[in-house]
Each structure stands twice: as C-alpha cells, then as structure tokens.
Amino acid sequence: MYHFTTAVRDYLTALLSARKVKLAQARARGDLGASAVELAIITAVILGIAVALLAVIKTFVSSESSQIHG
Numbered sequence: 001m002y003h004f005t006t007a008v009r010d011y012l013t014a015l016l017s018a019r020k021v022k023l024a025q026a027r028a029r030g031d032l033g034a035s036a037v038e039l040a041i042i043t044a045v046i047l048g049i050a051v052a053l054l055a056v057i058k059t060f061v062s063s064e065s066s067q068i069h070g
Contacts, residue, residue, distance in 0.1 A: 026033070034042070
C-alpha cells in the first residue's frame, strides 16, 4: 500500500507542477481561460459521466443484492 500511495503522490505532484507551468505561460500570454459556455459544457459532460457511472453501480449492487438475498 505504501508504494501505491507514494506513486500517487509523485504522480499528482508532477501533474500539478506541469499545470502550474502551463498556467503561468497562459497568464503571460494574456489568456483569460475558458468562457462560461465552455465551462457549462464541460460541467454537463462530467455530470453525464457521473450519472452513467451511478447507474452502472446501482445496477451492479441491485443484482448482487438479489443474488445474496435469494
């Protein structure tokens, strides 16, 4: 478990460092970031994925529960 935790921490550190560099470069160019419409679309996509995942988990839990109970 320790190796997994260390690997995840190292990965997240590297990822955040890379994002920090990209953010600094974007600010230097005067880039203001995503518009409200883009953020709404991204949010809708993430929400759709979350709902689909929830449906899959609910179906799995229901089928396993019915097998356990009889």
